[in-house]
Amino acid sequence: GNSVTQMEGPVTLSEEAFLTINCTYTATGYPSLFWYVQYPGEGLQLLLKATKADDKGSNKGFEATYRKETTSFHLEKGSVQVSDSAVYFCALTPTSGSRLTFGEGTQLTVNP
Amino acid sequence: EAQVTQNPRYLITVTGKKLTVTCSQNMNHEYMSWYRQDPGLGLRQIYYSMNVEVTDKGDVPEGYKVSRKEKRNFPLILESPSPNQTSLYFCASSSRGQGIRNTEAFFGQGTRLTVV
Numbered sequence: 001g002n003s004v005t006q007m008e009g010p011v012t013l014s015e016e017a018f019l020t021i022n023c024t025y026t027a028t029g030y031p032s033l034f035w036y037v038q039y040p041g042e043g044l045q046l047l048l049k050a051t052k053a054d055d056k057g058s059n060k061g062f063e064a065t066y067r068k069e070t071t072s073f074h075l076e077k078g079s080v081q082v083s084d085s086a087v088y089f090c091a092l093t094p095t096s097g098s099r100l101t102f103g104e105g106t107q108l109t110v111n112p
Numbered sequence: 113e114a115q116v117t118q119n120p121r122y123l124i125t126v127t128g129k130k131l132t133v134t135c136s137q138n139m140n141h142e143y144m145s146w147y148r149q150d151p152g153l154g155l156r157q158i159y160y161s162m163n164v165e166v167t168d169k170g171d172v173p174e175g176y177k178v179s180r181k182e183k184r185n186f187p188l189i190l191e192s193p194s195p196n197q198t199s200l201y202f203c204a205s206s207s208r209g210q211g212i213r214n215t216e217a218f219f220g221q222g223t224r225l226t227v228v
Contacts, residue, residue: 044155044219045219089154089155098217100155102156104153
């Protein structure tokens with residue numbers, strides 16, 4: 001079956017540091033890939049997505065590139081802010097269908 | 113405003129006492145689903161619905177029921193809750209229009225359930 005694996009957390013950074021959260025997946029065919037963010041006390045929101053190999057999703061300074069050869073979709077940001085503190089989930093939907101499969105989530109804390 | 117509304121946000125109940133968590137969306141979405149979130153396990157799908165009167169099991173359906181009598185509502189029912197169902201629950205909806213694979217899922221704010 002499909003699965004998503006995220007780097008172990010939590011991650012603690014200082015403001016303006018570079019962020020990478022690793023995500024790898026297992027799926028047949030050509031899944032769509034997503035990063036969702038969960039701010040404290042809220043539901044999940046879509047952060048960015050990519051639907052085919054070599055696509056780059058970007059939003060709010062975050063980026064992730066769909067790498068089919070390494071089955072990865074790592075999240076990056078060049079300079080994090082305190083307001084980026086949240087839980088980040090990598091997810092996929094299969095070639096056919098809408099069902100989301102999530103990774104474990106990575107807690108990010110950014111200190112001033 | 114497009115939204116998914118869950119109620120209640122917090123619930124403490126006793127083992128065996130039936131409860132329902134409501135979920136409603138105002139975006140005319142066909143696809144709705146329920147997830148539970150547990151530390152170290154991410155979100156796991158409980159049940160989903162492709163449209164009215166069409167529901168199916170997700171990864172962890174045991175102990176839960178759902179119904180989809182109207183397009184906008186998708187309640188989650190725990191007939192006899194047990195402590196291992198203590199968790200954070202999320203309802204989500206998405207469109208099944210063109211580009212089904214690419215549609216964004218919208219999530220409710222969550223229901224924190226404690227079963228004692």
